[in-house]
Amino acid sequence: MDVRTTNPQGQNTIKRLLDTYRIRQSVLVGADLCFILISFLSSMMLTGSKASYDMSNIVIPVGIYMVLHISIFTFAGCYRSLWRYAGVEEALSIVLASLIYAIPCMLLHKIAGYKYTPLFYIVNTIFIIASTGGFRLAYRTGRKLGKMNHFKYDVSNVLLVGAGTAGHVVINEIKDNPQMKKRVVGILDDDKNKTGRKIHNIKILGTTDDVAKIVEEKHVDEIIIAMANITKEGKKKIIEKCQKTKCKLKTLPGIYEIIDGKVDIKKIRDVDIEDLLGREPIKTNLKEVSDYVQGRVVLVTGGGGSIGSELCRQIATFKPKHLIIVDNYENNAYSIQQELIRKYGKALNLSTIIASVREEIRIEAIFKEYNPEVVFHAAAHKHVPLMEKSPSEAIKNNIFGTMKVAMLADKYKVRRFVLISTDKAVNPTNIMGATKRAAEMIIQTFNEKSKTEYVAVRFGNVLGSNGSVIPLFKKQIEEGGPVTITHPDIIRYFMTIPEAVGLVIQAGAMAKGGEVFILDMGEPVKILDLANNLIKLSGFEPGEDISIKFTGLRPGEKLYEELLMSEEGITSTENKKIFIGKPIDINTENFKKSLDVLKKIIDKEDIELIDSVMRQLVDTYIRPEEANKKEVI
16 A cells, blocks of 8 residues: 555655655746856956857856756755755855866866966965855754744853863854754863863863852853763862852763764763763773673573662673573563563573572472573562561561572572672661661572582662662652751762672682672762752752751661671782672571571561561671761761
8 A cells, every 4th residue: 555645644744745846946046046146256366367258159058057066066965965964064065066077067068169267267266165165054044043032031051161172162062053052151170271262152161170250250050061982080170169159950971871972962960970980991801701791691680670680681782692681570571671672682592581589499390481691680588678677578588589590500500690789788777778688698509519600799889779769769859858867967979880790700600619809889978968969969969959958767777887897808900890709607507497497487487576577587686776886988
């Protein structure tokens, strides 16, 4: 069936577009013909040509000019360009096309018996370039002025930080898109030699040390940091200076975040709290990772969660033989499945399965069908306050779910099993942390008797993950506050999700079996400072525009987290961000007995006995008040 007969509206739209295109082309061709005639006559008068000014004597030479001009300009694409977006390339195409046909014109004129001086052709070519190019430039300028006049109200004054390539692109885009309702009123750059100079007629007013003064003088509403090559530490310092103003902050991503290093105005985003971590992105040793993931059957439990989904993204880049996503929440599993299908299509052998790690028969059926070679176990309950209210659920999922998957990994001869653990497993003060410590102990006991290499990777909070403080703070700020913090002295370690997952995968590559890998999370961050910074980044003043409210420590919460128990000790690895904690000796027999007792209690839902048995199982499980008595570092 012919589509054109079934969609008259679409047919009319296409016809209108074609008609508009033809009209514009005709206008340009007509204007060029007029300019050729005017240029020809002007050149004759200026150069004192001996040729007669009689129109009958110039029809043929002018006609030759016109035919060659239209032919060469058409071939060079001068009638196909959208002149509202014209730049240097379009201007060069006019210059080159005009120069190309000047010599053929001269030869054809001589053959036809018309003799003009060489100066005539030089002057005529200059006139043609100036008139045809000038007409197009005038059209572009007029259109821009018209749009600027249309969007002249409610324009935001922008101060640009960075007088390099990125700054040049941002200025151009803002000028070319008045609908953005932004006007660059000045530029700052820490290269003092640039002060006083101009980019696109916008003056470089000083360095970032002058930001407060310039903001006041120029009535700046918004600051855009356009420095793609800057280090994280350098960007942090600039952001801290700009934060002292009440301007809204935006930034271009770092050069590592921009595909092929290309600056793109569309990538300008609000300054995030990640920009204030002040350190470079942690890089993964791709060679090590590819050796044990590439061409392998890889299974990820909890593959739809924050960490699990990022694991799937990064694993997919290493071309596994088969990637199997297991999750008990269908929405999350579907979301990451569709994302990977859109990106890789049939190039990625992908299976997405809805299942719970608590169901041994179901999980075994998956192991039996797919025979995974590498397992990343990310399935877990992780919300501290919620698990305090439902301790049996944390135990069923985090302890016995881990035990079932670990047991099946041994049974089906999985090469490597990587447990995603947490800093809350160190001297835990809550049931969630205690269950994760028990999970570490489980994989340690399996490693002692199995050919499978079992390891755990322990890290702190990840920025932007489900349930983390950043999304909560942002939502509270959007609602006008207050921003709630449990305690003014509480501190946490932070890392971005891609960084944490990249290190998890690399730690798995280093595994020999039995290790607890510990990721270097950098310096701990005070949550109060985090909240203050986020409020300022949103353009508000803490305590004035947005209040901060302290709600008291939640059940099981401690003031600071640790990455290492005192008994463990630490060993460095080739990657400066990954360390190995020395395994603590476990009395396997007692551990198994405690697990058996715990299983009976859970089966009977005898909640009152859980706490005492868990403290026998995990002897480092302490009360929150004991941990919070320690001096905060």
